Amino acid sequence: MMERFPSAKTPDPLKPRAPAARPWQALSLVAYLAVGLGLGLVALRWQVEGTLRPEQSLLWADFTSPLWTIAIGVLTNVACALLGCYLVLRRMSLLGDAISHAVLPGLAIAFLLTGELSGWPMFLGAMAIGVLTSVLTQAIAKLGKVSEDTSMGVVFTSLFALGVVLIMAFAKRAHIDAECILFGNIDWASTDWPPPPYWPVPRSVWPLGFSLLLTLVYVTLFWKELKIVSFDPALAAAMGLSVPFIHYSLMAMVAGISVTSFDAVGSILVVAMLVVPGATAALVTDRLSWMLAWAATFGIVSAVFGYVLAAALGTSVAGMMAVVAGAQLTGAVILGPHYGLASRWLRNLSLAVRIASEDVIARLYREEERGAGSGFGVQGSGGRSRESGVGTMVEWLAEFRLRNNHWVAADAGGQQRLTDAGRTAARNLVRAHRLWETYLDTHFDLPRDHLHDAAERMEHFLDPELQAELDAELAGVATDPHGKAIPRKEE
Amino acid sequence: MLKYNTLVVLAGVSLLGASAGMVGSFAVLRKRALTGDALSHAALPGLCLAFLFMRERNVPAMLLGALASGVAGIMIISALRRWTRVREDAAIGSVLTVFFGAGIALLAAIQKMEGLGSKAGLDSYIFGKTAGMTRADVYLILLAGVFGLVAVAILYKEFLSISFDIDFARSLGWPVYLLDLLLMSLVALAVVIGLPAVGVVLISALLIMPGAAARFWTDRLSTLLVLSGVFGFGVGLVGTWLSATLDQLPAGPIIVLSGTALFVVSMLLGSQRGIVARWIDQRRFETTLGLRQLLKIAWEREEAAGRPVALATGDLVSRKTWSEARANQLLSSAQSAGFVRPIASDISSFELTPSGRDEALAATRGQRLWEAFLAEYPEQAGSTANLASLSIEDYVPPAVVEQLTAQLRAANRWPSRRGRESLPPGDNP
Numbered sequence: 010m011m012e013r014f015p016s017a018k019t020p021d022p023l024k025p026r027a028p029a030a031r032p033w034q035a036l037s038l039v040a041y042l043a044v045g046l047g048l049g050l051v052a053l054r055w056q057v058e059g060t061l062r063p064e065q066s067l068l069w070a071d072f073t074s075p076l077w078t079i080a081i082g083v084l085t086n087v088a089c090a091l092l093g094c095y096l097v098l099r100r101m102s103l104l105g106d107a108i109s110h111a112v113l114p115g116l117a118i119a120f121l122l123t124g125e126l127s128g129w130p131m132f133l134g135a136m137a138i139g140v141l142t143s144v145l146t147q148a149i150a151k152l153g154k155v156s157e158d159t160s161m162g163v164v165f166t167s168l169f170a171l172g173v174v175l176i177m178a179f180a181k182r183a184h185i186d187a188e189c190i191l192f193g194n195i196d197w198a199s200t201d202w203p204p205p206p207y208w209p210v211p212r213s214v215w216p217l218g219f220s221l222l223l224t225l226v227y228v229t230l231f232w233k234e235l236k237i238v239s240f241d242p243a244l245a246a247a248m249g250l251s252v253p254f255i256h257y258s259l260m261a262m263v264a265g266i267s268v269t270s271f272d273a274v275g276s277i278l279v280v281a282m283l284v285v286p287g288a289t290a291a292l293v294t295d296r297l298s299w300m301l302a303w304a305a306t307f308g309i310v311s312a313v314f315g316y317v318l319a320a321a322l323g324t325s326v327a328g329m330m331a332v333v334a335g336a337q338l339t340g341a342v343i344l345g346p347h348y349g350l351a352s353r354w355l356r357n358l359s360l361a362v363r364i365a366s367e368d369v370i371a372r373l374y375r376e377e378e379r380g381a382g383s384g385f386g387v388q389g390s391g392g393r394s395r396e397s398g399v400g401t402m403v404e405w406l407a408e409f410r411l412r413n414n415h416w417v418a419a420d421a422g423g424q425q426r427l428t429d430a431g432r433t434a435a436r437n438l439v440r441a442h443r444l445w446e447t448y449l450d451t452h453f454d455l456p457r458d459h460l461h462d463a464a465e466r467m468e469h470f471l472d473p474e475l476q477a478e479l480d481a482e483l484a485g486v487a488t489d490p491h492g493k494a495i496p497r498k499e500e
Numbered sequence: 501m502l503k504y505n506t507l508v509v510l511a512g513v514s515l516l517g518a519s520a521g522m523v524g525s526f527a528v529l530r531k532r533a534l535t536g537d538a539l540s541h542a543a544l545p546g547l548c549l550a551f552l553f554m555r556e557r558n559v560p561a562m563l564l565g566a567l568a569s570g571v572a573g574i575m576i577i578s579a580l581r582r583w584t585r586v587r588e589d590a591a592i593g594s595v596l597t598v599f600f601g602a603g604i605a606l607l608a609a610i611q612k613m614e615g616l617g618s619k620a621g622l623d624s625y626i627f628g629k630t631a632g633m634t635r636a637d638v639y640l641i642l643l644a645g646v647f648g649l650v651a652v653a654i655l656y657k658e659f660l661s662i663s664f665d666i667d668f669a670r671s672l673g674w675p676v677y678l679l680d681l682l683l684m685s686l687v688a689l690a691v692v693i694g695l696p697a698v699g700v701v702l703i704s705a706l707l708i709m710p711g712a713a714a715r716f717w718t719d720r721l722s723t724l725l726v727l728s729g730v731f732g733f734g735v736g737l738v739g740t741w742l743s744a745t746l747d748q749l750p751a752g753p754i755i756v757l758s759g760t761a762l763f764v765v766s767m768l769l770g771s772q773r774g775i776v777a778r779w780i781d782q783r784r785f786e787t788t789l790g791l792r793q794l795l796k797i798a799w800e801r802e803e804a805a806g807r808p809v810a811l812a813t814g815d816l817v818s819r820k821t822w823s824e825a826r827a828n829q830l831l832s833s834a835q836s837a838g839f840v841r842p843i844a845s846d847i848s849s850f851e852l853t854p855s856g857r858d859e860a861l862a863a864t865r866g867q868r869l870w871e872a873f874l875a876e877y878p879e880q881a882g883s884t885a886n887l888a889s890l891s892i893e894d895y896v897p898p899a900v901v902e903q904l905t906a907q908l909r910a911a912n913r914w915p916s917r918r919g920r921e922s923l924p925p926g927d928n929p
Binding site for chain 2: 100103106154156163166169173174280281283284288319322324329330332335342348
């Protein structure tokens with residue numbers, strides 16, 4: 010009965026298993042955030058201490074400005090990071106890039122109409138332009154039969170150019186500085202205070218706080234819809250969810266957030282905060298809720314360290330925030346828990362070591378079976394990767410593993426022999442090998458000399474459960490196709 | 501009269517547009533339009549680092565730095581895509597912004613330095629400053645343009661293959677990755693040379709727009725390259741001239757907006773893929789199909805009656821889902837093609853002319869053969885059937901055509917002129 014193998018409950022051993030939501034997700038997230046904030050605050054304290062006059066004590070130091078700067082950065086980055094997760098998941102990061110450039114003319118027009126650079130008109134104008142960018146991109150791609158990236162490139166550079174022209178031509182007298190919109194001025198934003206009767210909070214905190222709140226409401230309200238549309242748009246359409254509504258509302262939100270974030274990080278670096286934390290979080294986890302949490306965390310850490318580093322080096326806060334976000338992405342690419350290069354390398358290494366050491370005991374077992382006995386070496390087990398230098402390391406580690414498991418021991422003559430434990434392990438392995446050969450021989454039309462190689466690979470992945478299933482399937486066949494006895498299972 | 505300075509700028513920007521347009525059309529074809537954008541942003545930190553290292557405005561060093569960091573950015577993007585779980589769009593977005601952020605940070609640091617910041621003139625790399633262009637810059641642009649042209653001329657066949665059919669190129673054993681990198685390096689060169697003139701954000705427009713606009717006019721790579729070069733040249737020329745005339749306006753955005761205008765016009769009017777051209781093609785095609793239907797109806801009416809029969813608008817409307825206007829329109833096109841003529845006695849009725857009858861016979865044969873073929877081999881429908889073609893012979897082997905013909909004859913559905921007047925249907929040999 011073919012359908013009994015591979016059985017449904019056995020995961021494919023060759024495929025990396027996706028990390029499940031484990032309790033340590035929360036723990037590591039909190040730890041990362043705590044370490045990030047802690048280190049950042051220590052660095053900040055140290056920096057502020059450096060500016061004190063001798064007679065001042067740290068108690069009197071003015072932390073207000075740096076803390077508000079960081080707060081503004083955090084508000085911006087968290088809102089961007091949350092929305093950015095969906096952009097990354099929907100493979101639309103570049104549309105985020107395009108929109109944040111394209112809102113420029115909307116901003117200019119809103120300013121020309123209302124004479125101010127804040128409040129609802131600007132927010133709504135930006136949202137409209139965000140939707141327009143997306144619509145135009147799709148319309149040109151469809152009508153002109155050009156690829157989506159080409160039409161996106163045409164649309165956003167044109168709108169951006171239009172915005173620059175509008176600003177330079179008509180808004181000269183006003184306080185609207187193209188450079189400020191592009192790069193932001195977070196230091197200025199944090200020191201621009203309203204006159205006394207108001208709450209002691211910098212002006213720009215209100216719109217940023219509002220947009221973060223709006224983002225949170227949006228994400229919570231449309232949680233299910235956003236999730237399904239992000240992972241399976243076809244399913245979403247089949248369920249009767251309006252994919253276009255979710256798409257355009259997301260674009261509108263991105264545009265709105267970009268515009269409110271201009272103060273802090275500027276239009277170009279908004280994209281960094283939209284894309285990079287989300288991309289980083291996707292390397293760390295497979296669950297949407299955790300991805301959002303991680304993205305927000307990465308955004309917060311970027312804000313804190315971006316400020317600290319910028320203050321230390323005397324440079325642009327927004328630029329350093331992007332750099333810190335990039336450093337975190339690099340960290341995740343290398344050290345990410347499951348998809349990271351390092352953990353993938355380690356996984357492959359440990360597999361190679363296991364296979365190499367198992368090959369040794371299986372060989373010793375067969376030699377015992379034949380009545381011959383020679384010493385051991387791990388040579389030949391890692392042959393393929395020998396020349397890269399990895400081979401020798403695998404050999405070394407495999408020997409270590411053999412001794413550590415007490416699978417082999419030196420006999421009186423100095424020869425390495427299987428111990429009892431080693432023999433048991435080896436017997437199971439040889440049993441797996443021969444069961445698999447027999448199974449292949451009964452169920453597949455393969456020449457006899459093709460069986461060994463397949464079994465040589467498969468023997469390392471047949472756990473006792475599968476072996477029992479194979480045994481039942483083969484109904485007590487005692488020898489393999491080459492006539493060798495299949496060792497019985499040992500308790 | 502144009503001033504000398506203006507002439508220099510005009511020449512420089514036009515040449516820049518030509519070379520960027522030519523290499524950029526490859527980026528458009530490779531569906532890498534936004535990689536050019538990433539490149540131009542990624543070039544900034546290299547530019548600043550080179551400046552910091554040289555401590556002065558040393559153009560070759562800065563260009564080299566920009567080129568190096570731009571190409572590094574492209575390589576990181578492709579490494580992220582190949583070896584990690586980061587998808588292409590996120591990889592482009594991340595590299596673009598992180599590199600640019602680093603560039604901005606370096607720029608801010610440089611501007612604060614004593615005695616250095618003022619002479620850096622690095623600002624112009626963000627928005628571009630065409631006005632500052634010198635003769636040396638023009639020579640540099642020309643040199644880079646000629647270099648790109650020579651490279652494309654030498655590797656024309658290779659670039660053609662990786663642009664249109666990369667799997668084919670791979671199957672020939674060509675170093676596709678290297679060729680791709682070389683192509684991107686050419687794009688990077690154009691970007692880096694163009695940065696001071698139009699700035700980081702808008703240089704990608706110069707890369708994309710000429711190629712994308714030229715694509716509407718031709719299907720051949722060689723023509724496309726020439727045309728995008730010409731378009732780029734024209735965009736640079738017109739944009740610079742406009743911004744010089746309008747005085748108040750910055751050159752970079754105006755150049756881009758001229759490119760936009762060119763793109764929109766090409767999208768509408770392009771002879772090969774333009775919206776109007778495709779619409780006209782579509783209408784012509786619909787008329788051809790409609791005429792064929794009309795002739796077939798005329799033939800079948802004669803076939804049923806066994807003698808020539810007059811054809812009126814009403815007869816057409818009752819057989820098809822055509823509106824009366826559509827039927828009249830088709831009748832008049834048939835008349836002007838000489839297939840039908842009005843009957844003297846009744847001006848609203850038409851009869852087939854001899855040439856129209858030949859045509860009608862061919863149309864009916866073609867259609868019935870196709871129908872028989874599709875009924876016999878429905879699984880072939882997707883791969884071979886092209887109902888737009890009148891003759892089945894181009895698509896189906898002769899033996900099959902013979903078999904289908906015999907089949908139609910046996911079922912007495914093979915249209916033929918013989919026995920029209922005398923034999924009632926059913927007696928065909």
